[in-house]
Amino acid sequence: MRPTLPSCNARALAQSGATLLQLPRIIASRRLSSSALCGSPSTSLHLATSRNPLSAVPCRTRTFASSAIVCSQPSANGAEWKLAKVPNRGAVEVSGRDTVKLLQGLVSNDVKALASATEPHAPALVYAGFMNPQGRMLADVFIHRQAPLQDGSPRWLLDIDSRTLPSLLAFIKKFKLRSKVKLSDVSDEYSVVQAWSSAASPPSSTLTEQLSLDPRCPTIGYRGVVSHEALTKLREQTASVEDEEYTIHRILQGIAEGALDVPEAASLPLENNLDYMHGVDFRKGCYVGQELTARTHHTGVVRKRIVPLQFYLPGTPAPDTLHVDRAAKFQLPTHLAEVRSKPVAAASAAAKPARGKAAGKFTSGIYNLGLACLRLEQVQRWTDASNPTSEDGLEMSVLSADGETTLLVKPHIPKWWPEPPQPADNDPQE
Incomplete structure (x- = not known):
């Protein structure tokens, strides 16, 4: 039978000053006894030493005669995922008891469904559009669900074009009236980022914890509004690229975004492909601009x-x-x-x-x-x-x-x- 090296106790190795690369030599020259070095066969080896960059990598016992210990290297998936700040995007915090009711009556997608989603892997954002009463688009928007306030009131972040942010805030305030809603421009506190990969590798857990799947098309990637601290952590897990790389990626997918592609009050939501990009819920009921949007959809005439x-x-x-x-x-x-x-x-x-x-x-x-x-x-x-x-x-x-x-x-x-x-x-x- 081929000999199998039992799993090793991390404390014993740390006390001996051993590192992962030194382990085979130690076993051969010093002939450390199993009682001093090894624990139970089910114990995994975790070397807690700072002198070797591989020392924190978990290892498993293997029965190969040529190599008794094989370590799983850090996943290279992070390097295959690109991360860029989305140019010309700002963030607006919307909070208060009536937040969901206000947004539900202003945007083309179903905000109530997002608010009531409690499943562990439920989407944390929706893509939608703001329209004027004539059904013309004012802006495209991502609505990101956030942790509620201490009093339990909902809190949301709107990811919108910074060039239309002032006029859009004024538009929302026209409908706010006496609603229990607070609007704050928090663009200086957050960054809007996009992550994508041309490979089929899955994203890292850090990425999926901070960002949400972008629903617009299958290849556009993940999107989020993150704090400066979270952005630093994301950059450690991905290949950070210039803003223009996201613009190139987006145009190659045929995705309209922002004030240039969606000029204020100049186009219909279906002309901007909001129906194709899961940005319109045709069953949600009334909202500003809904009548023309629904009629265009049901007649099927999009020229x-x-x-x-x-x-x-x-x-x-x-x-x-x-x-x-x-x-x-x-x-x-x-x-x-x-x-x-x-x-x-x-x-x-x-x-x-x-x-x-x-x-x-x-x-x-x-x-x-x-x-x-x-x-x-x-x-x-x-x-x-x-x-x-x-x-x-x-x-x-x-x-x-x-x-x-x-x-x-x-x-x-x-x-x-x-x-x-x-x-x-x-x-x-x-």
């Missing part, structure tokens, strides 16, 4: 939506896949620049090229990537101008910020969308 797009220069083939090109040198379009489309056949004709018709508006971008609210009928007809595949195909373009460069546009339909877009048969132009 345009936010989609990710890629810019490329005329004379070059359209990119096959959506990816970031950090070497891109051209200027991006200005905010809400008009994206236009025209038939590929007309573009190649000898006649003076037509200006084309409006396809939508550019909202935000970085490097060669962007987001735009485009007409779905035209997105489905997009064709690479250098390799037309349909006589009915369209090419899309937009002017750069300097007004001198025409950028070609390739739109993409995100893979996580729950269903193919179904634009209306008759798509009127603006």
Whole structure:
């Protein structure tokens, strides 16, 4: 039979000054007796010494003749998870007896369901939108459930764009009236962070304790509003990256966020994909802007939506896949620049090229990537101008910020969308 080294008593080893790397030599040269070194076979080895970085790693007994002790190394999963502060986000603390009632009547998702969730792994946040009475979006918001106050009153943190925070606070106060609710801007005390991974490895327990699964799409990651102390601990467990890395990750998923993608009172929640991103509960009842949102959903007529797009220069083939090109040198379009489309056949004709018709508006971008609210009928007809595949195909373009460069546009339909877009048969132009 192959000899098996029994599990070892940590106190005896610590008293002997042994470290993990010294253990095989000690056993061979000093021939420490089992009575002095070893405890019961079920005892695990935990070396409590500060002289070796591996000394705090738990070890198990193994029956391999070549190596009697095999230690489990610290998981590398943390390094596979990236962590970034979300740019241009602020935090508002909402607390008091009437907090749930107030928020339930103002946002598109079901806050009561979040408040009543008591399961150990129940979601700790919801994604939603604030609308004006006409059903136009004012802002997107994450509502994070927090520990209640000492008197048992609920306490929540709103994760919203810092550029619209003052106007949104004024909007909420219009409906607060005499409600027992306190609103406080706590942006200086907290940071909004996002964690994600391109690998299939699970997140660390520290990450899941501090952050919650982002419901917007399967690959967007985890999100949270954390204190400065908690942020330091999270950075120890993950690969901390610059803010722009999250922007790139978000645009690659086709996720609209913040004041640029959701300009105040300019778009409908379904045009910003709130229905696809689990940001609307169509059964919760009345809230500000609910009537138009429900009617749009039940009629099924959504003519345009936010989609990710890629810019490329005329004379070059359209990119096959959506990816970031950090070497891109051209200027991006200005905010809400008009994206236009025209038939590929007309573009190649000898006649003076037509200006084309409006396809939508550019909202935000970085490097060669962007987001735009485009007409779905035209997105489905997009064709690479250098390799037309349909006589009915369209090419899309937009002017750069300097007004001198025409950028070609390739739109993409995100893979996580729950269903193919179904634009209306008759798509009127603006």
